[in-house]
Amino acid sequence: MSASDSGSGKSRRGRGQHFDIPNTLQIRKKVLSHIAIRFKDFKTRLTRLYVFGDRQHENPSQHYTFTEEDWMQFCASRESEEWKFTRPQKQPIHDTVIHEDDDMAEAEDDPISKLVTKLPRLKKASLELYWDLRVFGLPPHVPVYITFSDALEVIEGDRMLNISIIQLWCMYMDTIVVDQGRSSMYGFVEPQTIQPSGNTLQNRQHYLQTWMDESKRDIYLVPYIDGSHWQLMVIIPKQCKIIWFCSLHRKMKNDLRTMLQGVIGKSRGQLVQILYPKVCNQQVDSWECGFYVMCWIKTIIRAVITDDWNEDGRLRDVYRIDVRRTPDVKRPKYRT
Incomplete structure (x- = not known):
C-alpha cells in the first residue's frame, strides 16, 4: 500500500495497486481490438461533426492531440473521390x-x-x-x-x-x-x-x-x-x-x-x-x-x-x- 493510502485501512482504486496482466497473444489481440474500435468511433465522430456536420468551420486540433496538418490531411481524405457519394x-x-x-x-x-x-x-x-x-x-x-x-x-x-x-x-x-x-x-x-x-x-x-x-x-x-x-x-x-x-x-x-x-x-x-x-x-x-x-x-x-x-x-x-x-x-x- 502506498503512503497516500495510509490511514484509511483500504487501498483506493487506481492508487498503490498493481495488476499483473499476462502478456499473451489473446490479451494483446483484445487490447488492440478495443483500441481500434475506439479509434474508429473517434474518426466517425470527427467526420460526422467537423467534416460534414454543424462544426465544420471549427478546428478540432485545438481540442485534441493532433496537429493542424494532420487534420487537413484527414479532411482531404474524407473529401476525396473515394469518399464522395451521391445521396440516393x-x-x-x-x-x-x-x-x-x-x-x-x-x-x-x-x-x-x-x-x-x-x-x-x-x-x-x-x-x-x-x-x-x-x-x-x-x-x-x-x-x-x-x-x-x-x-x-x-x-x-x-x-x-x-x-x-x-x-x-x-x-x-x-x-x-x-x-x-x-x-x-x-x-x-x-x-x-x-x-x-x-x-x-x-x-x-x-x-x-x-x-x-x-x-x-x-x-x-x-x-x-x-x-x-x-x-x-x-x-x-x-x-x-x-x-x-x-x-x-x-x-x-x-x-x-x-x-x-x-x-x-x-x-x-x-x-x-x-x-x-x-x-x-x-x-x-x-x-x-x-x-x-x-x-x-x-x-x-x-x-x-x-x-x-x-x-x-x-x-x-x-x-x-x-x-x-x-x-x-x-x-x-x-x-x-
Whole structure:
C-alpha cells in the first residue's frame, strides 16, 4: 500500500495497486481490438461533426492531440473521390435497407447470409447507407459506413462490434417492424447520440425528449455503450418503466438513471422504475455483448413482446439466447 493510502485501512482504486496482466497473444489481440474500435468511433465522430456536420468551420486540433496538418490531411481524405457519394433518392419506408436479389432468395429473414453476399462489393469499397428520418428521429447528415472489416466482425462473430454495426442492425430491424405493421409500437434510439462520451447531458436529454414526444412509440429499444460494453434498455415511456439487459449482470449506473429520470420521469411526475430480468444471458468472452444486444432486439420484435417484462415465462425466449448457437450471429456456411 502506498503512503497516500495510509490511514484509511483500504487501498483506493487506481492508487498503490498493481495488476499483473499476462502478456499473451489473446490479451494483446483484445487490447488492440478495443483500441481500434475506439479509434474508429473517434474518426466517425470527427467526420460526422467537423467534416460534414454543424462544426465544420471549427478546428478540432485545438481540442485534441493532433496537429493542424494532420487534420487537413484527414479532411482531404474524407473529401476525396473515394469518399464522395451521391445521396440516393428517398425510398418508401416499406423498402428494405438492403434490397433482395437472386443470390439472396434463400436468405429470407437471414441478415447474415445477406451480408455474406455483399462481401465482394465491400472488399472493393465501403457501403454507405442513410437511415430514414423515422428510424432515429435524426436527419442523416452523414451516412453509416460499413466496411469489409465491419462485415467480418459480424460474420466471424469473435470480435467487439462497433457503433456502425449496431446502427445498421437498428435500421434493418426497423424495416421488420414496418413490414409487421407495428411502426407505432417499436422505436429505436440512435446509440452515438446518447453515449456519454462526446455528448453533453443537456444534448442527450433533449434528443430523447424530442424524439419520444414526436414519435410517440409504445416501446423504445435503446442500445447503450458504456466504455466498450454494450447493454440494452427497453424504455416504456407511458408506464415510466425501463427494462435493463446486461450480459455482465451489471446494474444501471446512477448517472444514467438520473439522465433518464430527467426525461421520462420528470414529464410524468414520477420515479422511473428499473426492471432487471430475473434470468438474463451472461457473456463468456469480452466481445459477446454486442451480439446479445442484437439478439435481444430481434427476439423482442419477432415475439412481439410488449408487457409482462418481469415474468420469467414471458421472456423465456429472450433469456435462452445463446450467441454461439443463434443463426443470426454464428459463422455461416459458405457455398461451394
